Amino acid sequence: GAVVSQHPSRVICKSGTSVKIECRSLDFQATTMFWYRQFPKQSLMLMATSNEGSKATYEQGVEKDKFLINHASLTLSTLTVTSAHPEDSSFYICSTGGGETQYFGPGTRLLVL
């Protein structure tokens, strides 16, 4: 299956700062990537669909100006959490894949102090 990496794996930042998370498809040309957020002991909630070369599609309730997504190449999508606050602390996971199977990145744990 596809190999998906994320960077960083863990980040701690101060409230009000912005954090960029990278999702890379190492062996697969990903025209579409998905970003999920997972709070402790909860399910994965789809945040947005990242489309290479075009604007991302956001799920209802997800602020597009707060969670900036850029998908400039077939192997890289970035999620930037702008002006992060403690309530943004969560586990962020990306996924991509061909056909029906989705392959998940290892996740990025964000802690906002």
Place this chain on the structure above:
Amino acid sequence: GENVEQHPSTLSVQEGDSAVIKCTYSDSASNYFPWYKQELGKRPQLIIDIRSNVGEKKDQRIAVTLNKTAKHFSLHITETQPEDSAVYFCAASIRAGNQFYFGTGTSLTVIP
């Protein structure tokens, strides 16, 4: 949009017993239903999946059944082992390559 419900939220079984997790979905257009196993702090791992043109699929100790009419599907794990302990998520997808909508998860504990 799609709404996936999952039960139970927690499940404890004795080693060797069977475990069953059930999910329902709302969108009749959904046609692909994967199950994922997630260990603490790690990425979800696909364990089995089923498509809407199939009623049942089995892979060793794991099986999944699908009832399209009732819009529900279930995961069955037989002869459970301690290493089966994890959180299990069901998901539904409307079409190939599309995003998944996940169930709320089931924390399975297999007691040695």
